[in-house]
Amino acid sequence: MKFTKLFAAGATVLIVGSTLAACGGNSNSSSGSSKKTINWMDSAEIPTMDISKATDVTSFNQLGNVEEGLYRLGNKNKVENALATSTKVSKDGKTWTFTLRPSKWSNGNKLTAKDFVYSWRRTVNPKTASQYAYLFEGIHNATKISAGKAPVNSLGIKAEGNEKLVVTLDKRIPYFKLLMGFPLFFPQNQKVVEANGSKYGTSS
Template identity: 70%
Template sequence: MKLSKTLSLGATVLASAALLAACGSNRSSSSSSSKKTLTWMDSAEIPTMDLSKATDAASFNQISNTMEGLYRLGKNSKLEKGLATSEKVSKDGKTYTYTLRKSKWSDGSELTAKDFVYSWRRTVNPKTASQYSYLFSGIKNADAIVAGKKPVSSLGIKAVGKYKLVITLERRIPYFDKLMGFAVFFPQSEKAVTKYGSKYGTASKYMLYNGPFKHVGWTGSNLSWKMVKNPYYW
């Protein structure tokens, strides 16, 4: 039940945003202005934009609209392609191979399969203390890594070239594809994490984004911010 509620969060937010955007679009089409603005209120201030450490709806609302993973969860939790252009699953259901589309971070730098590898390793690393690291259970060596018994480099994920990602499981996970639509499994820029250090994810400017919008104006403690079009979104 907890997992189901967690995974439905992103879909609910996106569906609500789409509905409001449609209303806004109808209003704007009847006026002379071509500017389209969606305004909504969130349930609380944002605790963090660090997807490895986020645990709450307010954070994931923002992350899900400014970041993107292999898939998106659309209406009724239906999977829609995000960065994955194709998927191949082994006969035993324990190896997933994804081909990624060419895409960029919000600073114009290239996003590759290595950004997924870095992100997943960072989340399961005990030093990160991610409260959602348990969702990686079933991926090869994830449980042992979280328990501090194996190195993060042994996690069952690897980049093959720039645009191929191979994930190895210890057992079949029937809902594995849907997990890929949840923000904890999105890529992260190692360059940004290294550059900003402890400030990473604590304000809009201490992040890089790969989703349709960039986050601006959030200082870490204020109660208003904006999401603006990301010119590098594929």
């Protein structure tokens, strides 16, 4: 499956990058120093940090370093909780309910379930032209929305308050939990995205 290969490639680069970073410490610093430095090397400049438009390993690598989704890949690629503290799955596997831990964006804004709703809708919106929108296939109405045959707000995701996120699938997706650890499914801060417009994610 194309997603599995893409995800595996990204995970491999992340692991290799982590190894390089670990080897890049300052050998002249004393072991008792309170300051720690990581020198991170990558194969190219970052093309974009726009979750909806990233397509390359470098971008996804860095998005995985500085942002977080419902889950993360831990030791030996084990899926671990990240922003999700608990998950409830219906018996038919089509409804996933996530409870989020209290979190804030770096600008101080509170991170809520609505940030996931905004992010996912933005990515599947045909106007965004995300090249990886097809990875949302199986989430209710995602394929129809990407094809311009259904409204964006009909996507199978909704926020119930600030800390409850409910996702509805059209069919059971065996690898859904793994999918949620991929940066494409991370939340986005609507205020920041809209304030920066077309320049969002293109510069520090």
